[in-house]
Structure formats: structure tokens, C-alpha cells
Amino acid sequence: MDAFDLFRKLGAGAKFDFKRFGKDADRFKQGEMEGEGILWTSSADRKAKGLQKVERDKEKISMKRLKQLHQEKVNRVRAQHRINVHGCDVPDPVCTFSELQSEYGLNPRVLQNLSSAGLTTPTPIQMQAIPLMMHGRELLACAPTGSGKTLAFCLPLLTHLKQPANLGFRALIISPTRELASQTHRELVRLSEGVGFRVHILDKASMAAKKYGPSSNKKYDILVSTPNRLVFLLKQDPPALHLSSVEWLVVDESDKLFEDGRSGFRDQLAAVFQACSGPRVRRALYSATCVPDVEQWCRINLDNLVSVNIGHRNSAVETVEQELLFVGTENGKLLAMRDIIKKGFLPPMLVFVQSIERARELFHELVYEGINVDVIHADRTQQQRDNVISSFRSGDIWVLICTALLARGIDFKGVNLVLNYDFPTSAVEYIHRIGRTGRAGHTGRAVTFFTEDDKPLLRSIANVIKQAGCPVPDYMLGFKKIHSVVVREADCHVIVFDPRHGQNKVCIRICSFDSCNNPAHYA
């Protein structure tokens, strides 16, 4: 065993930076060789024994110093990228994709696919989560929206599987919506191009064909699906799908899939976990937001859990300029919306509403405005949903009205504005919705309408906005469950006031609304 192998063992997967620690390494190597020479000579010589001890001490000190220097460097890299990690024996982060080839045997063709896709440097979550999964570690990963989580689990899967094999599905990825499953599937296909993996998505056609049943040839490797489809196939007698060959189970948007209650995802997810019964199954849970429930579950059920957090947990991405807009009433929303359209905006824009019915209504209000607007929600047919997504991606639709269906994971290139037409139902939903813009380091903008009715949640959203570095009026942060804060008039700040609205006079502003009596704010 040479010095570096020994070092690696002690560092528990630590990598060695030859450039940075070259001098220490040389000194160390020399010391080791001298030491060895002594070890193998006759032990009868006392002098030699004394020398041996000196050399051993030298070696110990040198080793300790090396470890220390190395750890300092690793700490610096983690701090610089805001990587927080909890767990035992955590491997070092990688700083380049090519290290993944040299250190972990990433397929060169995959590396080539990465660079053709313009991906040159790993993002913080990729730097730390990839080595962890490469070491077969189970993990809970939390990283901001648009920070590269999909790639962070896809690369280790492809490396782990090595090459196509006819053993049945060896990797499974679960997503909360069909749109997200389909996007992840596409990403995997693109990433593994030329390697020959059979990447499948569970859709109606594949389910009808019964092609994963007991009599199938098992010529497939990776499966992407929403949970209920899987459960449906698993429940059939005999089961139309076997997951006992699964070696990696990835739960994307994990907090969503842990949602409890009568119609939550949790039971479905439990059935999937149970079906992945192989002795070697490893599990990884990813999301931009993490709730205590999920963390608790992971601590109890995962093997030697490592949790990785990038930046602060449950925070909005900092590349989005966020704004709260008081619109007074329902009618005020529509007026403000028309105002945005009239003033001119840079498409594409995503507009979130709280229910399917509201999505339909808003669509009918806007369809005659002379802009390319469409709507998507779970009550539309899969064909319609697919068409809408592809038209929005291609730029044929400028304004897309949507429900929470599109709140998570969906990666539209270059969404310029996310409009929360209806107030989000929680801070977590807010974080995911506005995360459809400002992705991969690009800038974005999010505007959130609010009315009197939204006051109960205003404070928690205002806190998220403030934490992301956007200004919010102090009184919003001071809101308590029982409103008792007296608001100074100086806090009443008119954002938009358009006298052209005639009879439907509207005041659009950030202020305390109920205690504001400034007539200028009401025209």
C-alpha cells in the first residue's frame, strides 16, 4: 500500500489534491520509505529501534498534517458553495465532471453528452450528492429550485448501472406529476445517448401493452413514473411489474410525495418502497423544500443517512426578483392582470391560480385579449396537456395559466415572469412556484397578488421574500395571527395607480390596507 492509498483510507473516501499538497506529499513519501527500510532490517539493533520510533512519529505527524490540510481545503470548498452536510464518512465534493470519470468511472460517452449539452461545471448539489450516491450512500438532498437536482441523481444512476443488462428495472425514479416524470425521462434519454440504456416511462400505452409483466424479457434498465401508475401495476394479480431488481430508488419532490391525508401520495409511496424489496436497494430523496416529517422518516428508515443542504433550507432562489402587490379585491386582480398585459410584458409568463375552476375562469377572461394564452390543469386530457407544454416550450403560447400541476420541478427555459394570480397556499408552494423562473443562474421575476383575504399567510411569504434578499415592508413581517400592529402612513407605498380605470377605480399598492386612510391611495 502506498502513502496515498493509506491516506485515502484514513480520509474515508477523501481525495488527495496532488497540486496543492505536493510538497507535503513528497516529504511524507520520503519519510515512509525511510521508515519501511528500518522496519525490514534486523530488529536486534537498539539504535535502529530508536530511529524507527522517531520515524514513526515523523510519519504520524506528517500524516496528521496532511489530513488536516486536506480537510481544510474540503471545508473551504463546501463553505464557498454553501454545501452543508450531515452524516458519517462523507466523501469529498467533486469540482469537475471529469473527476467523475477518473474517480468513479463515469462513462466517457455520458461525459461527452454532458458537454454537448453545454454543462461544464457541477452545481453545488451535484458536487456533493453525486459522490455520495457513487459511494452507495442513502441520502436526503435539499437544494434550491433550478440548481441541478435532476442531473445530481441521474449521473450516479447511469454510473452505477454501468451498462445495459436484462435483469429488469434496476433504477426507479418517482415524480409527483406526469409532466415532471416525462421531463426527467427525456433528460435521462439525452444524457445516456449512445450508451444503450433502456429508459422507460410508464404511460397508458406501456401499461396497456403489459410489457413489464412476468413473461417479459426484462430488457429494460431505468423506469420513471408517477406513483399511482406503479401501484396499479403492482396490485394486479399476478403483478404486472416487479421492482425487486431495483438497486436505486429516487424520490423526486420528496416532500410532495410524502404528503399525508385521505388522498395524499404517502400511501402510494409506501407501496412503492415496499415493492422495491431487493436486498441491495438504495434510496435517495430530493426536493427544494424539506419538511420535518420527511427528515424524521429518513433518519429512522434509511441506512446511515447523509443529508445534504445547499444554502438555507426552504428558501427561495436568490435569482428571482420578488414583489408583493396589493390588488384590493378579486376584481382588482383582473384589472392588475390586464394592466400587466396592456403595459407590455416579456413572454413567456406563467400564471398560477389555486384551483382548476379558477384556471378555467381566468382563461375565459383572457382568451379574447389578443394574446396567445392557454391553460393547463389535471382535468384536461393528457393529449391537451402534452400539446400545451410543447407549445409553451416552443414559444407559441405567451401566457400559460396553470394550477399547482406545474408548480414543481418543471424546467421551462427562460420564463420571464411568474405571476401568482391567486395567493399560494403555503410558503413551500410559493418557493416552488416562483422557482419556475430564475433557473440555472438566470434572472427572473415573480409578482404575487394579494388581497385582504390572504393576510393569514402574508407574513410567512414575506419572510421567504426577505430571506431571499428582496425588500418587504416591515409591518408585513410583524403580522401576528391576531393583527395588532399600527401601521405608519409612510409604509403605504403606491406601486401602480391607474386613473384610467374610471368606475372601477383601483389602488394597487403595498400597504396595510385596513388601517390605511390616505385618500390618495384610493382615488
Add this chain to the structure above:
DNA sequence: AAAAAAC
């Protein structure tokens, strides 16, 4: 609290 998720 609504949405999503099978046929």
C-alpha cells in the same frame, strides 16, 4: 386547502 395520481 386544493391539486395530483389508474383504469
